[in-house]
Amino acid sequence: MEIDREDGRTPNQLRPLACSRNILHRPHGSASWSQGDTKVLAAVYGPKPGTRKNENPEKACFEVIWKPKSGQIGKAEKEFEMILKRTIQSICVLTVNPNTTTSVIVQVVHDDGSLLPCAINAACAALVDAGIPMKHLAVAICCCLAGNGYVVLDPNKLEEKKMTAFAYLVFPNTTLSVLPEVEGEPVEHGIITSVTHGVMSVDDYFLCVENGRAATASLSAFFRKHFQQSQGPSSKAG
Amino acid sequence: MAAKQRDAATTYSPRIIARTRPPIFKDSDLDWTRPDGRGFHQCRPALLQTGAVSSASGSAYAEFGNTKVIVSVFGPRESKKATSYSDVGRLNCNVSYTTFASPTLGSQGTDHKEYASMLHKALEGVIMMETFPKTTVDVFALVLESGGSDLPVVISCAGLALADAGIMMYDLITAVSVSCIGKRLMIDPVTEEEGCEDGSFMMTCMPSRSEITQLTITGEWTTPNINEAMQLCMDASSKLGDIMRDCLKQAASASDE
Amino acid sequence: MGLPDSCQDLSTEMEVDAFRRLFPLRFFERHLSESLRPDGRPLGKARDTNVNLGLVSSADGSALAKIGSTTMLAAIRMEVMTPSTDSPDEGCIAVEFHMPPICSPTVRPGRPADEAPVISKRLSDVISSCDMIDLKELCLVSGKAAWMGYLDIYCLDADGALFDAALLSAVAAFSNLQIPVVALNDNGRIVAINGDGEQENNASITEKEAVNKEKRKLTLKNIPFSLTCILHKKYILADPTAEEESIMDTLVTVVLDSSDQIVNFNKSGGSALVGSSAIKSCVELARKRGKELKQILGDMDID
Numbered sequence: 001m002e003i004d005r006e007d008g009r010t011p012n013q014l015r016p017l018a019c020s021r022n023i024l025h026r027p028h029g030s031a032s033w034s035q036g037d038t039k040v041l042a043a044v045y046g047p048k049p050g051t052r053k054n055e056n057p058e059k060a061c062f063e064v065i066w067k068p069k070s071g072q073i074g075k076a077e078k079e080f081e082m083i084l085k086r087t088i089q090s091i092c093v094l095t096v097n098p099n100t101t102t103s104v105i106v107q108v109v110h111d112d113g114s115l116l117p118c119a120i121n122a123a124c125a126a127l128v129d130a131g132i133p134m135k136h137l138a139v140a141i142c143c144c145l146a147g148n149g150y151v152v153l154d155p156n157k158l159e160e161k162k163m164t165a166f167a168y169l170v171f172p173n174t175t176l177s178v179l180p181e182v183e184g185e186p187v188e189h190g191i192i193t194s195v196t197h198g199v200m201s202v203d204d205y206f207l208c209v210e211n212g213r214a215a216t217a218s219l220s221a222f223f224r225k226h227f228q229q230s231q232g233p234s235s236k237a238g
Numbered sequence: 239m240a241a242k243q244r245d246a247a248t249t250y251s252p253r254i255i256a257r258t259r260p261p262i263f264k265d266s267d268l269d270w271t272r273p274d275g276r277g278f279h280q281c282r283p284a285l286l287q288t289g290a291v292s293s294a295s296g297s298a299y300a301e302f303g304n305t306k307v308i309v310s311v312f313g314p315r316e317s318k319k320a321t322s323y324s325d326v327g328r329l330n331c332n333v334s335y336t337t338f339a340s341p342t343l344g345s346q347g348t349d350h351k352e353y354a355s356m357l358h359k360a361l362e363g364v365i366m367m368e369t370f371p372k373t374t375v376d377v378f379a380l381v382l383e384s385g386g387s388d389l390p391v392v393i394s395c396a397g398l399a400l401a402d403a404g405i406m407m408y409d410l411i412t413a414v415s416v417s418c419i420g421k422r423l424m425i426d427p428v429t430e431e432e433g434c435e436d437g438s439f440m441m442t443c444m445p446s447r448s449e450i451t452q453l454t455i456t457g458e459w460t461t462p463n464i465n466e467a468m469q470l471c472m473d474a475s476s477k478l479g480d481i482m483r484d485c486l487k488q489a490a491s492a493s494d495e
Numbered sequence: 496m497g498l499p500d501s502c503q504d505l506s507t508e509m510e511v512d513a514f515r516r517l518f519p520l521r522f523f524e525r526h527l528s529e530s531l532r533p534d535g536r537p538l539g540k541a542r543d544t545n546v547n548l549g550l551v552s553s554a555d556g557s558a559l560a561k562i563g564s565t566t567m568l569a570a571i572r573m574e575v576m577t578p579s580t581d582s583p584d585e586g587c588i589a590v591e592f593h594m595p596p597i598c599s600p601t602v603r604p605g606r607p608a609d610e611a612p613v614i615s616k617r618l619s620d621v622i623s624s625c626d627m628i629d630l631k632e633l634c635l636v637s638g639k640a641a642w643m644g645y646l647d648i649y650c651l652d653a654d655g656a657l658f659d660a661a662l663l664s665a666v667a668a669f670s671n672l673q674i675p676v677v678a679l680n681d682n683g684r685i686v687a688i689n690g691d692g693e694q695e696n697n698a699s700i701t702e703k704e705a706v707n708k709e710k711r712k713l714t715l716k717n718i719p720f721s722l723t724c725i726l727h728k729k730y731i732l733a734d735p736t737a738e739e740e741s742i743m744d745t746l747v748t749v750v751l752d753s754s755d756q757i758v759n760f761n762k763s764g765g766s767a768l769v770g771s772s773a774i775k776s777c778v779e780l781a782r783k784r785g786k787e788l789k790q791i792l793g794d795m796d797i798d
Contacts, residue, residue: 078612086764190768249574252687292564310597332604338570378596
């Protein structure tokens with residue numbers, strides 16, 4: 001039943017989380033987010049007037065710029081940009097600031113697995129810091145499927161390589177208020193974004209979704225605690 | 239040899255590309271035939287079709303032997319690069335090749351700047367630019383497979399696509415090329431013939447008005463040869479014009495039903 | 496403009512086309528409530544699909560796939576490379592997806608479409624992760640030479656469900672692939688021994704044995720098929736057109752392999768969330784679609 005992890009975690013245990021906001025002066029909002037050794041810095045500029053070509057000017061528009069730790073931006077980073085952009089668009093209220101563009105710049109500081117989920121969490125914290133109107137937060141998690149059918153959460157790079165398949169899942173954060181249910185399920189059970197790599201059976205996918213969903217509760221709690229804490233003392237910045 | 243990086247791994251095609259002249263083309267040998275068995279003054283069978291791309295205002299597909307081309311026309315639409323007001327329309331052309339268009343071209347399917355400007359020059363004389371002031375008509379061509387006489391096929395196909403898009407023109411536009419090898423003139427050359435030609439001649443004209451919008455002659459040509467080539471092109475153009483007209487009529491009657 | 500009530504009164508006197516342009520979402524929702532789409536399809540049905548093989552004579556394998564009016568042309572060119580030291584007897588497949596300016600009014604020359612690299616990446620992920628091709632079959636001389644397959648997919652007409660059509664054309668192109676017969680010449684280079692230009696080669700090759708006499712076709716072990724669905728409120732629309740994609744923004748792409756395992760389950764953002772029941776319905780639709788596509792590819796092989 002038990003599965004050994006190099007760093008002695010249990011399968012469902014996340015790496016230590018750390019988040020700090022308002023760390024950069026020039027952007028309107030910024031945050032750094034780390035999960036273990038994976039660390040991502042996100043900065044938000046905007047909303048700036050005008051939208052880019054091919055975008056709907058009746059809505060707020062977002063652009064995401066992915067800065068890898070080193071080297072040129074490749075196809076993988078382009079895919080991350082697109083996923084991040086779509087995810088942000090789905091959690092933000094787009095009708096408040098029509099015909100504006102908000103830039104989200106994501107700088108990878110260190111990649112030790114679960115990079116995209118980490119970046120999504122960082123971007124989310126930075127958007128909150130910038131005061132962009134949002135419907136709810138998004139919490140992202142990487143679920144790995146080990147060869148023997150177990151699900152391992154928040155893998156580091158070494159584990160990611162060994163796994164047969166993995167899924168990046170993004171859920172809405174768990175809310176304290178009562179929301180209407182969607183098709184008999186609470187809203188936070190719906191998936192905002194799902195990206196998978198590798199072959200897995202349908203049941204395994206559901207296993208991933210279930211485990212990931214359970215883990216997002218603790219991530220949501222961390223978000224909430226952090227925002228409540230930093231609201232008091234750091235309000236001097238605003 | 240041992241430590242080679244994956245990134246640095248270069249590849250090559252196992253096919254050997256003949257760069258020398260094929261021995262069949264010799265001045266002394268008068269009995270030679272063209273690689274595809276055509277007569278010297280005979281064009282390749284042409285397949286033309288309009289409406290190849292649903293999202294474009296107008297489009298056409300042309301297949302002349304192995305040369306396969308798709309042209310899409312967008313617009314008239316808002317000018318992207320326009321800096322100043324213009325009371326005539328603008329024309330924007332682009333010609334690109336697929337990476338597999340020809341085995342000799344290598345893996346780089348790229349924009350062909352020269353052909354794009356030639357296409358622009360060939361078309362600008364035939365389009366009534368004053369009918370769409372302030373806006374741009376985009377003519378984009380993709381050469382799926384290159385089998386010789388690419389530019390004339392692109393131009394003819396573009397003419398058909400423009401007609402399909404309902405852009406006002408003085409006439410249809412057709413382009414035909416002729417290669418000169420030794421004393422022989424051959425119309426609508428294929429790649430092998432183009433590779434060993436002494437001179438090339440391309441004419442773009444409006445077949446019903448017998449007016450030329452573009453004429454390029456390169457290489458060695460004598461005056462009688464030029465006259466002959468021009469006559470050949472005129473004849474071929476009017477035939478091609480008829481085919482294009484039939485194609486447009488067919489498309490129109492199909493949409494009526 | 497755009498108030499939900501204002502269009503209610505207008506709709507009675509407005510022409511259908513004008514209504515479609517002004518209130519696209521309303522237009523679609525009214526169709527959806529009748530379980531029908533504007534093009535006459537039921538919600539779960541994909542558009543007519545057909546595949547043609549071997550259209551590009553300059554490539555070693557090619558296919559044209561059409562789903563509705565979305566058209567993809569895929570071609571494979573085989574070239575020789577020196578395999579890397581950590582996998583000396585494996586070849587390689589390089590996938591590139593192109594969106595030339597002809598395919599859609601939103602693509603302009605000189606500025607590649609945002610979607611193109613993303614689709615490229617997902618295609619190569621799917622092709623490599625589902626073990627469709629055994630890279631060992633691409634080996635020519637262990638450690639010295641292996642095939643590098645360049646798969647280029649051109650979108651000729653973009654009308655929605657681009658990934659589905661691109662994957663279908665890629666699979667069909669691999670099934671059409673004829674690996675050229677080659678031999679090793681004295682200089683250690685691999686050369687083709689039939690087809691074009693054989694008389695140019697030095698005589699030494701003709702005596703040599705072909706390296707890959709029996710390996711002319713790749714065995715496709717596990718074929719992935721993909722289906723894109725739109726989620727909108729309680730409706731699930733299979734195989735959307737470009738118009739539908741632009742109006743309703745929640746897209747789910749499911750790729751299943753021959754044994755109905757999930758190769759890729761992709762959803763990026765969108766206004767709707769997917770719950771378990773929606774996941775199940777999408778997978779079920781993808782499974783049905785996979786059967787359909789298998790049939791289409793199967794019919795083609797007989798001809």
